[in-house]
Amino acid sequence: MTTAASGFLAALAPAHRARLLGLAREVSFPAGVRLFEEDGAADRFWIVRSGSVALDIHVPGRRGAVVETLGEGELLGWSWLFEPYRWHLGAQVRSALLAAEFDAPRVRAACADDPAFGLAITHGAARVIARRLKATRTRLLDLYGPPDTGAAR
């Protein structure tokens, strides 16, 4: 099955995976909880074990627009890795979430301590960012729209 093979953890070498998991604590959140807000301090991040989370953007005068949902195996949050360490999006639990939670300053310190580990984590996060960027671009094509709106059938 591909779930494990494509998850954030599976992309790490066993030693790096073990090291990262050594920094994790297991957490759970019921549906509806807001995990973080746009522009808030990105001091934690998660790897989803089960359940799902919606990422949203605040639109003045409207409800937040959901731009993506994340589920099993996926990395929730990468803004903690790059300055100014503030969230780009908001996140709300969609269905009861079990996740490995990480303290961002601790992981950053571990990355600084061990450059090989740091590179692996950065590389893994960059892959996630690249995938999400590609998905966003694909979506900009208005993929499934009628042909006269710019997309073929």
Place this chain on the structure above:
Amino acid sequence: MMTTPSLVPLPYRVVARRDDTADTATIALEPVGTALPPFAPGQFAMVYAFGVGDVPLSVCGIDGNRLTHSVRAVGAISGALRALRPGATVGVRGPFGTDWGLPGAAGSDLLVVAGGIGLAPLRPLVLAALAAPGRYGRLNVLVGAREPRELLYPAELTAWNAAARVLTTVDRADDRWQGDVGVVTTLLDRAVFEPRTTTAFVCGPEPMIRATADDLVQRGVEPERIRVSLERTMHCGTGHCGHCQLGPLLLCRDGPVVSWTRARPLLLVREL
């Protein structure tokens, strides 16, 4: 399966009709007299709205002599077909083109990836796989739509979920949508399949086909085992007029279903 298609339109009557979305309806057709040879999932018919013209439509359901088509109104002919009511008569030619080749995938995991109305030609394949439990490996059906109200066959998707892994996603959620948001490729992480022994069936707009097939190749699915359904404007449906040409292929005859090995180089060439 190779059958000789009927090149003369045979009269078929609309026996049932359902509105699926604001611009798409599903019509069931039964022969008024002689029936066409049997269709296989993935093949298409040329359906003639009398006095307007004919267009290619994939079969989205095959039940004895009854043919079902989901038709999205994009122009005059498809608009006329979508508006047909029970009792109306159309002319139908076919069956045309290559099919999905599902029987050849026996024993392998099946991955069905559909975007928008691309779910229509994949529906008979899903039904055939569900009707043969044990013949294939795990069945995954991944469906993407622009908005929740544009999702085709929502009740069936729920029913299929009992025996398959059905995941749906939309580009733009509304207030009631509790499912996934994002393009259909984002669902691949949650599908359950062994890439080396998977056969994938992909239908939707070309950018979606490309994104999906490339992602699958990266995950280790053999390009030869990725089957995509391609569209070009069709006229004769019989390999004579050249309207449906894509490089060396005439898609009405050599397609619409082709392997990714064949399709990829052609789709990457500009202005073919």
